[in-house]
Amino acid sequence: MYLLAIHGSPRKNGNTEILLDYFLKGINQEFISFEKIRLSELKYQPCIECGECETKGECVLEDDFKELYYKIFKADFIVVATPIFFYSHTSYVHAFFERFQALWARKYILKLPHPFNKKPKGILLGLGGTKGKKLFECVIRSFKYVLDAVYGIYLGGLFFRGIDKRGEILNYPEYLELARDVGFKLSTLPEKEILESPEKLNLNTNSTP
Numbered sequence: 288m289y290l291l292a293i294h295g296s297p298r299k300n301g302n303t304e305i306l307l308d309y310f311l312k313g314i315n316q317e318f319i320s321f322e323k324i325r326l327s328e329l330k331y332q333p334c335i336e337c338g339e340c341e342t343k344g345e346c347v348l349e350d351d352f353k354e355l356y357y358k359i360f361k362a363d364f365i366v367v368a369t370p371i372f373f374y375s376h377t378s379y380v381h382a383f384f385e386r387f388q389a390l391w392a393r394k395y396i397l398k399l400p401h402p403f404n405k406k407p408k409g410i411l412l413g414l415g416g417t418k419g420k421k422l423f424e425c426v427i428r429s430f431k432y433v434l435d436a437v438y439g440i441y442l443g444g445l446f447f448r449g450i451d452k453r454g455e456i457l458n459y460p461e462y463l464e465l466a467r468d469v470g471f472k473l474s475t476l477p478e479k480e481i482l483e484s485p486e487k488l489n490l491n492t493n494s495t496p
């Protein structure tokens with residue numbers, strides 16, 4: 288099994304990355320291999336709406352996403368970790384999401400199956416500086432649509448409020464342990480059990496968590 292972990296904050300070793308790293312620490316690599324991608328280190332553009340993917344079945348932009356598409360296709364799990372910027376995910380994550388348009392076109396216009404017959408399972412790790420009630424609604428909704436483009440399934444996420452200053456999440460070891468535990472459970476519970484009872488991962492499955 289292969290897990291693609293997307294780090295969506297521009298801040299290296301910031302709160303989101305610390306949280307994601309704990310999640311990854313929990314993974315038993317005997318069962319799941321993973322790769323962490325820092326979007327801020329890639330060279331890629333948002334979708335330019337050229338429409339080429341609607342006939343070619345693939346994105347024609349020449350950038351680092353070429354390799355990322357392959358990783359998305361082979362992923363059994365896609366984990367997106369993002370801080371909240373203006374009530375949404377970061378622009379890095381948004382551009383990442385937009386590039387799924389080529390995969391949406393493959394599925395819905397060209398009626399092509401998933402190239403490796405996968406149904407990737409998606410997990411969100413989100414945090415924000417304030418206590419806003421609806422802080423995570425936008426990213427959850429977007430991610431669900433993104434996953435749908437690759438025949439994927441949203442399992443849920445971990446969401447934390449009131450985390451603002453650099454490294455502030457370290458003051459909440461219980462949040463980090465929760466993330467580590469999700470990683471551990473994800474890699475050790477049978478896939479069937481996860482799909483039938485995703486609550487066993489202790490993820491929040493609400494659309495307004």
Ligand SMILES: Cc1cc2nc3c(=O)[nH]c(=O)nc-3n(C[C@H](O)[C@H](O)[C@H](O)COP(=O)(O)O)c2cc1C
Nearest residue numbers: 296298301302303370372373374415416417450451
């Ligand atoms: C451009 C920008 C916009 C932000 N917008 C919000 C917001 O709308 N709501 C909120 O709760 N926090 C907001 N924040 C605070 C971040 O979510 C918070 O500082 C977070 O801990 C940053 O995580 P990081 O260290 O992984 O980058 C914003 C921060 C920045 C830099």
